[in-house]
Amino acid sequence: MESPAITIDGLTKRFGSLTAVDDLSFTVAPGRVTGFLGPNGSGKTTTLRMLLGLVEPTSGRALIGDRPFRQIPHPAQHVGAALEASSFHPGRTGIGHLKALAPQVGVPTSRCREVLDFVGLSQAADRRVGGYSMGMRQRLGLATALLGNPQIILLDEPANGLDPQGIVWLRGLLRSLAHEGRTVLVSSHVLAEVRSTVDDVVVIGNGKLVRASTLSDFEALAEHAVVVRTPSRASFVALAGERGWQIEDTHDGFRIPGVTAATVGTAAFTAGIELHQLADVGADLEAVFLNLTKSSDAPTSHFPSGPPGPPAAGPTSPEAVR
Template structure:
């Protein structure tokens, strides 16, 4: 069995009495895109900062491959990360920013220009970053993350502030990276932004693990239902009570959960109940996500560095 690209093991980070990350454990599989999901303030950024050696954990560990980030001899060639879309000197050009990083990464000027072209910034090479839009800053952050041609890419909320076209571009880029066999860990507080992109999901809330699985298994948590319309509602309600079907009534008719349409149709026919509509209703993943994270939103509890606002360290 192939070892995980990333392993978070019993990771905890406390700031005084405030626990930002609480005994968190999960893995990221090599060659797949993993969505790291949770409400604002759930501990996602703090976790990523510990993973990248920018913050020391109170206990536990986070490793990339078989070692912590700081023990990797040439880290930029192994893992690339973009945690902030605003951490650029406004007076530098996009090319100037990458040229500043190039000696640390071990690449030349040609690679800087190549990666700017790859992220769609070839027309803004000489433009100062202070005049960049949010979308351009996100692209420059990606360029910096990809400069060393890493096999593992870590992105924190990469779609923040992007218009729909920019979000689609990010999705296509991530899929292209995965198609090359790279591993991607992307955080978000909005399930819909990553749902069509990821292979696996890790959901946290209040700094704790709430769910970890493939996207397929996560989709299996969504409750399936059947919409039913009938001119004999009393008979349908009696049938549902007899069969112990979860049934609810709405403006468009009834909804019966956890029972397939064939079973309902057959039982209604046998009971002599006339049906005018029988429609399968797909599960709502957003509802599942909200149910998992209910009561864990700590937005305003930490700043972007992971430091609690108003809480002594």
């Protein structure tokens, strides 16, 4: 059975004179990882809390499939969420935390050991959560979200506190969950954290939608550039002028936006200019992200209607360890 989509429709939340979320609309498709991006304070967590029925919207709807979260029977078996990595009783052990939740979720206590092993916390299962590192609490939050083997996964800043190895592990986990057809929504204020993971991006700023598209369409907004180092600086500057390149001096070389390394290399070779470095530095997605979130006046949406592309390899799924 295909996982339901998430629909945010005209969602607005005001706290007195502050509008935290402003007429926000987007969808999250099953079988894909969607990155929910925006600066701190842009309204991401408030949106997730409204989706989970923890905050009442001023107007609009937040739906899981065709219904609000509060109308879903046994919701933890359908939706798994980790919004905070610190919402654990410090005196409880990791396994104790999950065993306390298992009856509410409606799963046997044997499932608790399975998900702790799945997130790499089996060795720390009997340690008190108060002694866990930030990264370990993030993993426990993921175990909590996966306890009911849900089809919808909502994670708020899940990479916080993870070391590089943990971030690689998290990417594989999210890809594997999406590969099973689950609907995965991951919030972050750092694009680099999710760039290698997501299929789609939803970018908000000041509570408003500023971009909803596939990652590839988002990358198309970025300007590619080439960096060059040469001992013949004057000759290269003259060549750039002849070719109409807009070059930027980087002290030990040049940055040239809007051209490819092949174009620059061919022109330099033809002109007899020696190059000590020629590299395509790719798209500056962070610059695009920062520029988009400076203003929220022109929302756009370009989600695909076709099937997702092939997923990256990932770890064994929670379904396999049940």
